[in-house]
Amino acid sequence: MDNKIKRSVSLYSYQQEYYEGKLDLEGCIRETAKTGATGIELLAEQMVDDFPVITPEFKETWFGWMKKYGTEPTCYDAFLENRIYDNRVCTLREQIHMMKRDIENASQLGFQTLRTLVSTPMDVIEGSIPFAEEKNIKICIEVHSPFSLNSGWADGYMEMIHKTGTKHFGFMPDFGIFCRQIPDILTAQAVRNGCREEVIKIVEDAFQERVSKGFMKIKYDLNLGRAHGEYMKANGYPKLMEALDKIHATPAELAYAGSTFDYTWCDPKDIIDNIQYIYHTHAKFYHMNEAYEETSIPIKEVVEAYKKAGYNGYLSSEYEGNRMLNDALEVDSIEQVRRQQEALRRAIEE
Template identity: 65%
Template structure:
């Protein structure tokens, strides 16, 4: 039996939260109902007047009361380094480190052992925050979100810093969007609803399948993320694919679908095994789980098997992102989707 634990990112319930169907406690209640034992929190999204309530004993007492009531464990705190809060300048390095340290402190106050930071967080900010992270006992995990990947030039830039500093408090939070063998069906269905042509959809799907079969050209390390992303897209045939879609008479919906196909990528699950010592938490991203518990984009069985082989004992956190492709046209049922995803993970984990 595997020691992998199951978690839910409360981001998954954003539609119900926004519409007032669930409050923070309601999200925790639904998380517990799935059988998950971990919770991942986006405090800025779900705690009104953030960050002030976390500073109060009353809120923290309530938080830990909920953890006990629903038999949940704080697993990961999602932070957002907002370094463009002024119109006329970017925050200084000191200001950014102070903001990161604030979030580390807040994570600690709520019992989170891991803080997720975005890929856009500058490396010097991360390095400047390491002494405080170690003092507070909170590990900083950089999200590895498509099109980024482990075992790549991009990851090598961060591995150099890890080895140079010898830190045990910086690592990675892989996002399963890097393990998509197919473009999510909800994305394809949205394109059809918006008028995409079947011929153009096939061009895009065939191009994606070719990238998976041949292996993606991986993104390089570059402080200019926009430049690195565009180079990655061009190296993976974006220009040729766009030309083919246009030649087939593709309109706005076709071009949108074509462009969105680069939001997903495929990495070999071996990447997990090779880097397991640096993986602190995992976003088990998913887009649509069918009634038979199959997620048709993310290669969930293969990826979980890699985690099991690697001896991973951390959390796999359900992160539902299919709603964004539905809410403009259709109802979103995040509660059912998370329930199905947790059931699927339970099946493949073996508990």
């Protein structure tokens, strides 16, 4: 099938340099353009000084940057802050108002899609769809590990899509659902934290067992904490804890073992099965080595599924390796993004 896969960068990727003041917003856009990517994914809450207001001055500057660097807006990352009060959760009406505010901001800045977090209640999304249709913005719920497509969780949202008949709500897969190995830099960090070699082996063997047997997928549940707990139980968490208890695992070792349940291996065929509902993608990555290989995610295999499905959207780099390095090592997000963008280019163009 024909595809028109394009490359984007989530500016979240440069969070280390942005936090340290090495890059400002324009600097992040400039570095993105240097990689050959044409798309910009923005975290407005973090990077727009007058948020939630989009001032005329910022809008003019924003589109000036897009022209200057030959880039275009791809996805507006929204965060539904429904617990801004100490004594209550925001009402449904208040949450829909926040979503409509972000949809309006996305429209003002020329975005095509809006990312919403997996924690966004379904009734908030459904209540926001008419405004999204009016503004021609596609709301995308992020399919972030341990959530997955072709699962009970995804079926709940699919039912809403079919019920409403909307073309303005769908999915945004995150490459973190395609981890065939535990990120090597996570394991290296665990070693720095004192994890013993025998613990590393037990944890890695348990992960590979989950990969070979196939992960039990997470179910739809309004209580995400309960859903996540059942997911871990179904995928062998109690058995792993029992094995570690026998060798008197330390708190750091138990924390490492638990963290590996944040990574999932799904068959890339899930992309093909759901392509008509996929409007944007986070090309999550943790570590690109000097050979332009992601050490836990088979980029070529995943991109091949997008190509086979005829995907006509963006693959947006999202670097998260910094948090596994910055306790002790220098982070170079710019080089990591450059390497991943080159790997994506090769995989797309082959």
